[in-house]
Amino acid sequence: MDVGPPALCTSFPAMESYLIHVNGKTSPPSILDVHVSLNGGKGPSLGKGKNRKAHWAVRASEMSKRTFNPIRAIVDSMKVEPNHQKPLISLSIGDPTVFGNLPPDDEVIQAMKEALDSGQYNGYAPSVGKSWEMLSMYAAPILLLLQKSNMPTLLGILYTGYLSCREVVAGYYTCPEAPLEAQDVILTSGCSQAIELALAVLANPGQNILVPRPGFSLYKTLAQSLGIEVKFYNLLPEKSWEIDLKQMESLVDDKTACLIVNNPSNPCGSVFSKSHLQKILAVASRQCVPILADEIYADMVFEDCKYESLAKLSTNVPILSCGGLAKRWLVPGWRMGWILIHDRREIFGKEIRDGLLRLSQRILGPCTVVQGALSRILRQTSPEFYHNTLSFLKSNADLCYDALSTVCGLQPVRPSGAMYLMVGIQMEHFPEFENDVEFTERLIAEQSVFCLPATCFEYPNFFRVVITVPEEMMVEACRRIQQFCERHYEGAEGSQDLECDK
Template identity: 30%
Template sequence: MENEGSAAAGKWRFAGNERLTLAGAVTVRGVLDTIKGNLNGNDARPVIPLGHGDPSDFPSFRTSSFAEDAVRAAVSSAKFNGYSSTIGIPAARSAVAEHLSKDLPYKLSPDDVFLTIGCTQALEAIVTVLARPGANLLLPSPGFPYYEARAGFSGLEVRHFDLIPEQDWEVDLASVEALADENTVAMVIINPGNPCGNVFKYEHLKKVVETARKLGILVISDEVYDHLTFGSNPFVPMGIFASITPIITVGSISKRWIVPGWRLGWIVTNDPDGILTKQGIVDSIKGFLNISSDPATFMQGAVPQILENTPPDFFQKIVSTLKETADICYERSKEIPCITCPSKPEGSMFVMMKLNLSLLEGINDDLDFCCKLAKEESVIVLPGFAVGRRNWLRVTFAIEPSSLDDGFLRIKAFCQRHAKKP
């Protein structure tokens, strides 16, 4: 009875991990859950989801039947029911190496490829690998907030360099050099861009890696939206510049094949000079994967067929649809005075739009805008603070064109309703 009394007095010896609580609150999913909590259940209209990065529910974004067949064949073969190697089965690693080598001036080895549970685990792995005491990581602003969340949990300091909206969201290289010090270990580049919808030019990427070499740091290149481009700039993999500075590429089949729920990604070391091996990074990646879960073995079994057999017209259809919806997004934004889109999206599935709150009444900030928009119009948009830019919006255009049109009509009506009276 005495022990019961001590526990009741609040002397339990366990408690939740505060780092996890704080990290979970700043993720895209966490913020969107807050926005969704404002939806009006009495609105008979369908909810328009312009805040997510998962278009798989929409008919225009159905994955390839060849990919589905590959998964069925892998399951039916009964060859992939057991455990995988912690770094991935050899055939799958070879297939990813061959697939990515098509865009590079050199050939990747299967030993350069480590398979992960989607790109999220790839990010988790590399951030954890770099999180030695006192180290800091340079992240783009705006950017993908999972890096901050994971770094915060791992005790890795983050510093933000600017992307410049007036220059098609190019990296402010002066800010990179100003932020870096002797404890800086790496910088992150997302190309094509999430959340900006930009596609970096070859010349600019070369300047980025030259800056990284000058600083003695590696580049983490997040290429989960690789080849989802529809503007004047083609996709350029950062691995092209690996002879200048070591590059770690992370990616997956999630976005290009429209299967984020299949959870198959990779870490790739682009390192012709063996610097990452000498510095212990490769062994640390293996160590991380040895103490974490593996991607489903049957998915690894399906990957060679998915990568080799998906016909080009599937990708052409997806890119064509994204171009159509990106055009809708950009043109409709011009009809709303309080929203400005600094540059037309050329890649990925997102665009950043700036809010002019001085033209609105009763709206405090971007979060307030998104919560009230959800309540009044059943439209979900991600507030910019979640990706590092307050009083901006990140809008997803990877949905049905008709739904996107409807969504912008509702946003326009909402802004007219809240417009400041002259």
């Protein structure tokens, strides 16, 4: 069948199962050959087979059984009701939109409205890479062909982001020390999917990854789901949550697939110095371990601190940097994330890039309306918006730290960025509570203040405070926490003075 340039070559024997071969090349071909064979003579045809199952046997997959979210499990197990005489103050969820006091910038909202009103972003986004974009030119005739043969289209799985959007993201983050082009950007459905894709491309079942403790629970959830072992390296509260580098390096073996570095940190609110990041890179370089950099809180640091991206400091360690709009632009529900591929020494090479592309094709990609707004969001969000957000977060962080520093039995660690603060519990002074989970349960029951126990982050005897709540709510929460601790605090056994020295 000759349909004229571009030519479409097909063959349709009258059988039931389909196999499509698309012959693509690194540069767009002038002719796109699509060969469709039906069953291809392989395997039995549908009908009455000898291997018919005798009874129903539907079971959950092993992957689903391995999937476990520690935060969900711990929170769901907390069988406690808030004190109904006091309104609940939730300091538990890292969603800056909950209380309405941190709205997005007007430019961000207007960009979304214009993208939606334009009517240009209601369909699937064009695909990644020049060869895929050439393929999209032939989508209509191929789709028509497949529809005529009652075959579901496979084209949708190729779509993973507008080229113009990837160019915008690359332009926003590129710098002389870590240059980026559109081909170095994969757009994802939020930063969580970016982390999932990065893990999936770097590690196989049976390998291991190095994860911070305390750290974001999603790393463990995703790794175990994929059959990947998790090894925890320690962060040190007495050193503002710097990494215990010797202990981290001791965990590396021949099955270590990658090192996850979260900076700025959830749950700690810590920000690594340039010198500390260079030491982390030195370990990765010595051990030949690539880095997955979770940088969703990039640039969200307080005025007395400076943010440095890992890629900017790396000379040879390949890095997959995961980020997105959720936190800095205060729109976590819009689900726009990205992976930045930093590989100046070609250590990842074509294999990792192709792997990321294939993995990204499992779903239809991030929201196209947000993609339509992305250029204006990144280029026109006002500097004042960023400044005001960080000023508010620092003010709340200082307020919370100063208030809880005076409370007997508590040891807060001052944050330098992100949206969180970690508070140590001197459990020996609260003997009626077995652990941080019981402590936070009773805090809810008596004072209606909900903080996540740090057992959720693999770090018992701490709890995490989210600092995005309105100031008056933060003041009230700290007052209630102080009342709670004063009620339950006990001095050291055998001590004549049962009062603390704070």
